Amino acid sequence: MLTGFRMPIDGACLPTSPNLLPNAPRPYRAGVHEGVDFYDGFACAHIGKGTPVRAAKAGVVVRADHDYRPLTPQELDELLRRSQSQGYTDEQALDRFRGRQVWIDHGGGVVTRYAHLDGVAADLQVGMRVEAGQVIGYVGNTGTPQEVTAPDTEFHLHFEIRVGDSYLGKGLPYDELVAVLRRAFSP
Numbered sequence: 001m002l003t004g005f006r007m008p009i010d011g012a013c014l015p016t017s018p019n020l021l022p023n024a025p026r027p028y029r030a031g032v033h034e035g036v037d038f039y040d041g042f043a044c045a046h047i048g049k050g051t052p053v054r055a056a057k058a059g060v061v062v063r064a065d066h067d068y069r070p071l072t073p074q075e076l077d078e079l080l081r082r083s084q085s086q087g088y089t090d091e092q093a094l095d096r097f098r099g100r101q102v103w104i105d106h107g108g109g110v111v112t113r114y115a116h117l118d119g120v121a122a123d124l125q126v127g128m129r130v131e132a133g134q135v136i137g138y139v140g141n142t143g144t145p146q147e148v149t150a151p152d153t154e155f156h157l158h159f160e161i162r163v164g165d166s167y168l169g170k171g172l173p174y175d176e177l178v179a180v181l182r183r184a185f186s187p
C-alpha cells in the first residue's frame with residue numbers, strides 16, 4: 001500500500017535536503033512540514049509556474065479546488081499571528097497555507113495531497129477516478145506567504161502522502177525517513 005507511487009512531476013527525483021522533507025520545522029508558522037517540496041534545482045526536473053502535476057497513483061479524487069480564494073495580506077497576517085501565539089499551526093491555518101489543492105484517495109486510508117497549485121486540471125471532479133500519471137493540476141505558489149508578498153516567486157509542488165490521520169514518515173529520523181520515502185517511490 002505504501003509503495004508504487006510515481007513522481008508527481010515528470011523527471012523529478014526525491015529531494016535530499018531535510019528542509020524539503022516531512023518533519024522539517026516551519027518557524028514562520030510555528031509548525032512542522034508534513035510533505036515533500038519539489039523545487040526547481042532541488043528535484044532533478046525543471047519546475048516552474050504551470051509545470052504539470054500528475055497523480056502519483058491511481059485513485060479517486062476527493063478534493064479539487066477549482067474555486068480558490070487567494071490569501072490577502074490581512075488574512076496572512078492573522079494566520080501568522082495566530083500560529084505564533086498558539087505555538088503551532090492549527091488545521092484551518094494549515095489548510096489555508098496549502099493553498100489550492102487536489103486530494104486523491106488510494107484506499108486503505110492512504111490519500112495523496114497536491115498543494116500550492118496554480119490551477120486544477122479542467123476536467124477533474126470530485127468522485128472521478130484518475131490513473132497514475134494523469135495530469136491533475138499545475139504548479140503554483142498559492143497559500144505560501146509569497147503569494148502575498150512576492151507573487152512571482154516560490155513556485156513549487158508540496159506533495160503529501162497521508163496515512164490515516166497522519167503523514168508518511170512522521171517523527172522518523174532522517175535516514176529512516178528517506179528510506180521510507182524511497183520505498184514509497186519504488187515499484
Ligand SMILES: [Zn+2]
Pocket residue numbers: 033035036037157158159
Ligand atoms: Zn511544503
